[in-house]
Amino acid sequence: MCTTKATFNEFVFSAMPGFDEASFRKLFAQAINLKTIVIHCFDPRAAEIPEVVARHFPGEIYPGENVIDEAGNRVGHTRTLFPISVAGGRAVAGLQSISTMEHLFGLENVVVVHHSFCGATSFTTDGMLGAFKHEHGVDISSEYDRGSISISDFNSSLEYDVALVRASPGVPRHVNVYGFFYNIDTGELTEVVRDLARTEAA
Numbered sequence: 001m002c003t004t005k006a007t008f009n010e011f012v013f014s015a016m017p018g019f020d021e022a023s024f025r026k027l028f029a030q031a032i033n034l035k036t037i038v039i040h041c042f043d044p045r046a047a048e049i050p051e052v053v054a055r056h057f058p059g060e061i062y063p064g065e066n067v068i069d070e071a072g073n074r075v076g077h078t079r080t081l082f083p084i085s086v087a088g089g090r091a092v093a094g095l096q097s098i099s100t101m102e103h104l105f106g107l108e109n110v111v112v113v114h115h116s117f118c119g120a121t122s123f124t125t126d127g128m129l130g131a132f133k134h135e136h137g138v139d140i141s142s143e144y145d146r147g148s149i150s151i152s153d154f155n156s157s158l159e160y161d162v163a164l165v166r167a168s169p170g171v172p173r174h175v176n177v178y179g180f181f182y183n184i185d186t187g188e189l190t191e192v193v194r195d196l197a198r199t200e201a202a
């Protein structure tokens, strides 16, 4: 491993003199008006998904723009919808981000989007695990959640991912969770699953 000797500590909030965690959290919550996290596939043919979802939900701003202070520093952003792009748009890869974003900014919605002719539909989970064993000599079957690897049916994969998000203790109960199918050729976005916020009475 090679590591440069510079520490870059002047760019670390928590390394600043007089740093106070609670005050910074308040400042962060003001700097970004986060409403929605969109988990989608990083397939470049599906790159417009965040924009399409932003048009679907009223009041969302994407891509938005930087908020600049008098000194010219970037101190915030007008974006309300934050994308997480991962293989297949599988929700498991977004859970840590959801918890972090809830802590810093708070959020209202988690939207999972799977798309037509996704690479994740071109193999089976057993096929991928077997190939990895054969080609790299390692068994990665216990590394990942089996249901979160390949996609063989979009209703099932979206239901699975919405349930996974809902079941995660790191996702607050007040969050609405949606699963959408996106057709990359027609641009049509279809809601498949909706699991709205849990109230205390529910």
Ligand SMILES: [Zn+2]
Pocket: 041, 042, 043, 046, 087, 088, 089, 115, 117, 118, 119, 120
């Ligand atoms: Zn894909």
